[in-house]
Amino acid sequence: MTHVPVLLQETLEALAVKAGGVYVDGTLGRAGHAREMLRRGAARVIGIDRDDAALAEVSAALDGMSEATSGELILRKGCHGDLAEIVRAEGMEEVDGILLDLGVSSPQLDDASRGFSFRADGPLDMRMDRSRGLTAADIVNSRTAAELTEIFRTLGEEPHSRRIALAIEKARALRRFETTLQLAGLVERIVGRSGARHPATRVFQALRMAVNDELGELSRALVGGLGLLKPGGRFAVITFESLTDRMVKRFFADHAGRMVSLQQGGARWEGVLPRVRPVWRRAVTATVEERGANARSRSARLRAVERV
Ligand SMILES: C[S@@+](CC[C@H](N)C(=O)[O-])C[C@H]1O[C@@H](n2cnc3c(N)ncnc32)[C@H](O)[C@@H]1O
Incomplete structure (x- = not known):
C-alpha cells in the first residue's frame, strides 16, 4: 500500500521551498510531499494528519529519512482546520509555506476495513480519525x-x-x-x-x-493558514473534486482582490485581507505522463498563492 504523491514537482515549485524554511503539511499522509520539502533543505516541517495509521507509518519510517536530510519533521495528530493553533502551540507565529493535499489517501482507499471504497466490501465507516x-x-x-x-x-x-x-x-x-x-x-x-x-x-x-466535515475543515484551514504566512510565504492546495476546487479558487480570488479605477484618477485595491497574489493564473493539472502512471492524479488540481 504505497501512496504516490501527486503533482510533486509542481507542488515544490508552488511552495518555493527554500533552505532553512519552516513549512506546514496539513495532510501529511505517507509524507510523500513532506519528505521532499526536507530534501530541499526545509529546516522544519510540521506534519498534521487526523489518521493514526498514517502517523504511525511515517513515525516508523522517520529513521530512514534522517539520513537524507538535516531538517526536522514534527508529527502532530489533529485536524488541519486547527492548523493555526497547532503551529502556535509549537511556539511559532509565522511559516514560509503551507500545503493541503486534500481527500483520501491510497492506503485509506485500499484498506477495505476503512470503508472508503465502493469496490471492496467493508464496514461503512469512512472516518479518517477512527x-x-x-x-x-x-x-x-x-x-x-x-x-x-x-x-x-x-x-x-x-x-x-x-x-x-x-x-x-x-x-x-x-x-x-x-x-x-x-x-x-x-x-x-x-x-x-x-x-x-x-x-x-x-x-x-x-x-x-x-x-469528515471536509468543507468545514478546508474553510478553517484556509483562514487559519493565511494568517500564519510570512510576507512572501506560499499556500498550495491540491483538490480532487470540483466542489473543493471552487472553494479554494474563490477564497484565493477574494484575497487577491482587484484594482478598481477611481473617479479622481488612480486606482485602489479591493479585496479581503490579508492580501495574496496568485502563483499561477490557472489551476495546475497533472502531465500526460503522470496521469498515465498514477490514476489518482487525473482529477488533481493545484492552486497556489503568495502572501504579499
Ligand atoms: C491525499 S492524502 C495526503 C498524501 C500526502 N501528501 C503524501 O504525499 O503522502 C490526505 C491525507 O490527509 C489526511 N486528512 C484529510 N483531511 C484531514 C484533516 N481535516 N485534518 C488532518 N488530516 C486530514 C488524511 O487522513 C490523509 O492521510
Missing part, C-alpha cells in the same frame, strides 16, 4: 430522506439524490446499512450503470465529506 465521530453507516441509517438528499446533492453533486435517498429509507426499514457493497449495490440498482465511473462515486464522496 477514534471519534459518526460513521457513514450512522449517517445513512439515521438521517431523514430529506437530509440525505441534501448531503448527496450538495457534497456529491449527485443528480439522482432524492431517488437514492428514498430508496435508502425504504431499504433500511428492512435491514440496517452496515457495509460498503450493500450501499454501492443499492445505488447501482437505482441509478444503473453508464460510463466508466461507478454509479456510487458521488454518493460515497458526499458521505466521506459529511463524515
Whole structure:
C-alpha cells in the first residue's frame, strides 16, 4: 500500500521551498510531499494528519529519512482546520509555506476495513480519525430522506439524490446499512450503470465529506493558514473534486482582490485581507505522463498563492 504523491514537482515549485524554511503539511499522509520539502533543505516541517495509521507509518519510517536530510519533521495528530493553533502551540507565529493535499489517501482507499471504497466490501465507516465521530453507516441509517438528499446533492453533486435517498429509507426499514457493497449495490440498482465511473462515486464522496466535515475543515484551514504566512510565504492546495476546487479558487480570488479605477484618477485595491497574489493564473493539472502512471492524479488540481 504505497501512496504516490501527486503533482510533486509542481507542488515544490508552488511552495518555493527554500533552505532553512519552516513549512506546514496539513495532510501529511505517507509524507510523500513532506519528505521532499526536507530534501530541499526545509529546516522544519510540521506534519498534521487526523489518521493514526498514517502517523504511525511515517513515525516508523522517520529513521530512514534522517539520513537524507538535516531538517526536522514534527508529527502532530489533529485536524488541519486547527492548523493555526497547532503551529502556535509549537511556539511559532509565522511559516514560509503551507500545503493541503486534500481527500483520501491510497492506503485509506485500499484498506477495505476503512470503508472508503465502493469496490471492496467493508464496514461503512469512512472516518479518517477512527477514534471519534459518526460513521457513514450512522449517517445513512439515521438521517431523514430529506437530509440525505441534501448531503448527496450538495457534497456529491449527485443528480439522482432524492431517488437514492428514498430508496435508502425504504431499504433500511428492512435491514440496517452496515457495509460498503450493500450501499454501492443499492445505488447501482437505482441509478444503473453508464460510463466508466461507478454509479456510487458521488454518493460515497458526499458521505466521506459529511463524515469528515471536509468543507468545514478546508474553510478553517484556509483562514487559519493565511494568517500564519510570512510576507512572501506560499499556500498550495491540491483538490480532487470540483466542489473543493471552487472553494479554494474563490477564497484565493477574494484575497487577491482587484484594482478598481477611481473617479479622481488612480486606482485602489479591493479585496479581503490579508492580501495574496496568485502563483499561477490557472489551476495546475497533472502531465500526460503522470496521469498515465498514477490514476489518482487525473482529477488533481493545484492552486497556489503568495502572501504579499
Ligand atoms: C491525499 S492524502 C495526503 C498524501 C500526502 N501528501 C503524501 O504525499 O503522502 C490526505 C491525507 O490527509 C489526511 N486528512 C484529510 N483531511 C484531514 C484533516 N481535516 N485534518 C488532518 N488530516 C486530514 C488524511 O487522513 C490523509 O492521510
